[in-house]
Amino acid sequence: MTLRIGVIGTGAIGRDHIRRITNDLTGGEIVAVTDVNAESAKNVVSELHLNAKIYENGHDVIKADDVDAIIVTSWGPTHEEFVLASIAAGKPVFCEKPLATTAEGCKRIVDAEVAHGKQLVQVGFMRRFDKSYRQLKKIFDEGKVGEALVVHCAHRNPTAPGFSGDMAITDSFVHEIDVLRWLLDDDYVSCQVILPRNTRFAENGLQDPHMILLETKKGIRIDTEVFVNCKYGYDIQCQIVGETGIANLPEPQSVLMRSEAKLSTEIYVDWKDRFIDSYDVELQEWIDSTVKGEMNGPSAWDGYVVAVTSDACVEAKHSGGIVAIELPERPAFYDQGNNKVL
Ligand code: NAI
Ligand code: NAD
Ligand code: ISE
Incomplete structure (x- = not known):
């Protein structure tokens, strides 16, 4: 099974994760992208030759029927909102650090995930x-x-x-x-x-x-x-x-x-070069475990x-x-x- 992934935030690291999933890793395909800077989302789709739909905002990506899992690589202050929405939609979400910009925000995510009853969140601590x-x-x-x-x-x-x-x-x-x-x-x-x-x-x-x-x-x-x-x-x-x-x-x-x-x-x-292999392993393990219905990396609790x-x-x-x-x-x-x- 190919994991159909939606990416929110196509800046430095979002683009890099899209590149690795598309060109270097197996089992995942980028089918949806969005960025508050619409030009940035458009550029990444054309430069990396993605067969992906560009959405108006992150919530539309999370709601899309053909998106199985979400990657959040937008600015830190937006993470909590998108992770909570992914949990509400019951979709696995890989969120770059920080999970949220406050401890209270992270706790809200932990509480939402526990209430949901299944681990869905992995945080981007690639080391x-x-x-x-x-x-x-x-x-x-x-x-x-x-x-x-x-x-x-x-x-x-x-x-x-x-x-x-x-x-x-x-x-x-x-x-x-x-x-x-x-x-x-x-x-x-x-x-x-x-x-x-x-x-x-x-x-x-x-x-x-x-x-x-x-x-x-x-x-x-x-x-x-x-x-x-x-x-x-x-x-x-x-x-x-x-x-x-x-x-x-x-x-x-x-x-x-x-x-x-x-x-x-x-x-x-x-840092992109120093940890290039780690990001590859991190995302490959996330794709593989998500397909198996598991969540093994750094958790919302760790965040x-x-x-x-x-x-x-x-x-x-x-x-x-x-x-x-x-x-x-x-x-x-x-x-x-x-x-x-x-
Ligand atoms: P960036 O500024 O290059 O990219 C952020 C992107 O998010 C921008 O394109 C921006 O337009 C977009 N964005 C912001 N708000 C948005 C929203 N509401 N909806 C959609 N798109 C939105 O930043 P960078 O360096 O890519 O960092 C992104 C995240 O990745 C940060 O949370 C950062 O902490 C994390 N990061 C993690 C690293 C790691 O080693 N794990 C390394 C670098 C960044
Ligand atoms: P960036 O500024 O290059 O990219 C962020 C992107 O998010 C921008 O393109 C911005 O337009 C977009 N964005 C912001 N708000 C958005 C929203 N509401 N909806 C959609 N898109 C939105 O930043 P970056 O360097 O790529 O960092 C992004 C995240 O990745 C940060 O949280 C950062 O901490 C994390 N990061 C992690 C590592 C790491 O080593 N794990 C390294 C770099 C960055
Ligand atoms: C950057 O945002 C990262 O997350 C890198 O991994 C880190 O080493 C660097 O200091 C940050 O600026």
């Missing part, structure tokens, strides 16, 4: 599908470095066009929030944000970099440098310090060069936990204090997936 993170998790789960004590991370973008306010946390650091609780099989209890000297390259009054400290239930301490105008490249680092050893996230594969009196390897500059943690980090940034991260019990409904965290 869980990344080969290097999966290798690191395997080593850790096999006990090769013992129990984790400390984790050091870095999330660096060369530039951050369009970033303002707290987006380094709400748009970038959210990936660490998701992937680290999956990696360590733990949840967070508190956070603190330390603001170092600001780079002169930060625009729009942005603080950059941030040092974000998280403490987990098991007592693991995580420090992450989030530096979104680092200039030199797109660089994601993660090191687990365990009781008996250290495990590092593998560097992306690239040719080791000896040239011009230098021994060097390339560093990516774009909610990220939002609660991200809100606490924003509060900690502005207060300068240590902020508790408090979550309600996870509904038993979410035990059935294979992506359990705690």
Whole structure:
């Protein structure tokens, strides 16, 4: 069976997901698209030679009889509305992060999904599908470095066009929030944000970099440098310090060069390239499991936990204090997936 997919939002990542489903993956076909910028939707249909209908708005895509499943890649503030409408229509929905821009919005989605009675929502946290993170998790789960004590991370973008306010946390650091609780099989209890000297390259009054400290239930301490105008490249680092050893996230594969009196390897500059394989695996697994009637990736609950943690980090940034991260019990409904965290 081919999964007939409708896409809401044909910007940077929407277009990229449409391209991969159309050209690289199997089992899915884009049959409907929409974008508030009608020109953008039209362009993607003609440039990628899609046999897809262009709709006036997201709700018409969700309602269309020939659409089996939805991908939401519009701007963050629109996600909640489209995910809730997909649940109301009983259709599986893959939503790019954030699930909603507030924790309350994510909770409304969790409540709607639980009331519906079947898991329909997957959130676009693609690092869980990344080969290097999966290798690191395997080593850790096999006990090769013992129990984790400390984790050091870095999330660096060369530039951050369009970033303002707290987006380094709400748009970038959210990936660490998701992937680290999956990696360590733990949840967070508190956070603190330390603001170092600001780079002169930060625009729009942005603080950059941030040092974000998280403490987990098991007592693991995580420090992450989030530096979104680092200039030199797109660089994601993660090191687990365990009781008996250290495990590092593998560097992306690239040719080791000896040239011009230098021994060097390339560093990516774009998240699209660094995680290109992960997005492929993520969407292929989503198509395959959706066709089987399953939902195995990051859930609405995971999206909610990220939002609660991200809100606490924003509060900690502005207060300068240590902020508790408090979550309600996870509904038993979410035990059935294979992506359990705690
Ligand atoms: P973008 O700005 O390039 O694209 C967003 C698109 O949504 C635009 O074309 C806009 O016209 C459209 N749009 C906005 N409101 C709409 C509405 N109500 N109905 C239909 N279309 C609407 O943004 P980008 O970079 O593609 O990001 C989109 C989403 O993907 C964001 O939520 C972002 O956080 C997420 N994202 C996830 C990444 C990941 O690594 N998982 C990477 C980049 C973005
Ligand atoms: P973008 O601005 O390039 O694209 C967003 C698109 O949504 C635009 O084309 C816009 O016109 C459209 N849009 C906005 N409101 C809409 C609406 N109501 N109906 C239909 N279309 C609407 O942004 P982007 O970089 O593609 O990011 C989109 C989403 O993807 C964001 O939520 C972002 O956080 C997420 N994202 C995730 C990753 C990741 O690594 N997982 C990477 C990039 C972006
Ligand atoms: C972007 O929106 C993403 O989601 C990327 O994965 C992330 O690494 C980057 O920092 C964000 O700007």
